[in-house]
Amino acid sequence: MANASGNMSAVRETMDVLLEISRLLNTGLDMETLSICVRLCEQGINPEALSSVIKELRRASDTLKASESTAS
C-alpha cells in the first residue's frame, strides 16, 4: 500500500495520455466516458463491441433529444 499514491498518479497520467490520443483521433469521448470505457476494457469487454455500444447509445440519445425538442 506504500506506493498506492504513486500508482494513482501513474493511472492519472496514463488516463491523460489516453484522453489526448482520444482527442487527436476525434473519438468524441469525454474524460468520464473514457474512464468508464477503460474499466470495461479491463473487465474483458471486447473493444469492437464496446465501440458499437457507444455508437448506438449516441444515436439513441440524439434521437431522444430530438423528440424532446419537437414534443415541447
Added chain:
Amino acid sequence: EETDQGPADKMDSITKLFGDLCESHMVGFPWRTALNSRKHSKNRTKQTLKKLAYDTLFVHLFQDEARKLQPNCTRLPVKNKIIMLSFNLRICGMSSEADRLEELVEYLEQSNGIQISDLHAVLELLVELSGTGPPQ
C-alpha cells in the same frame, strides 16, 4: 503482462459500468417535470439505453464466437491502425497532430509501470471510434 485482477479491480462490476456509460450519454436531457408529462422520465430513458447497450453487446458476443470458427481472418495489430490514422492526419495537413499521436502511443508502449491491464483493447476502442466526434 499482469492479467490477474485483485479484488480492488473487481469493484466495478460490468453491470454498474454499463449503467454509468448510459448515464454519461444522458447529460443535458430536458427531463420531465411534474407539469410536463410528455417528456421522458430519467429512469425510463436509462432503462431504454441499457437495453440497447446490452442488445448491441450480445450481437457482438455472437459475432465473436463466429469469428473464432474462422481463424484465418487477418486482424491488423492496433499500432498499425494508429499509424494509418496518423498518416491520414498528415495528408490532411495536420502533421504536428500526427507527430504527437505517434509520440503518445510510443510513450504508452514504453512506460513500464502502466496501470491499465489491457492497453491494446483501449487503443483498439479509440481507433474504432476515431472520427465519430463532432466536426473539428
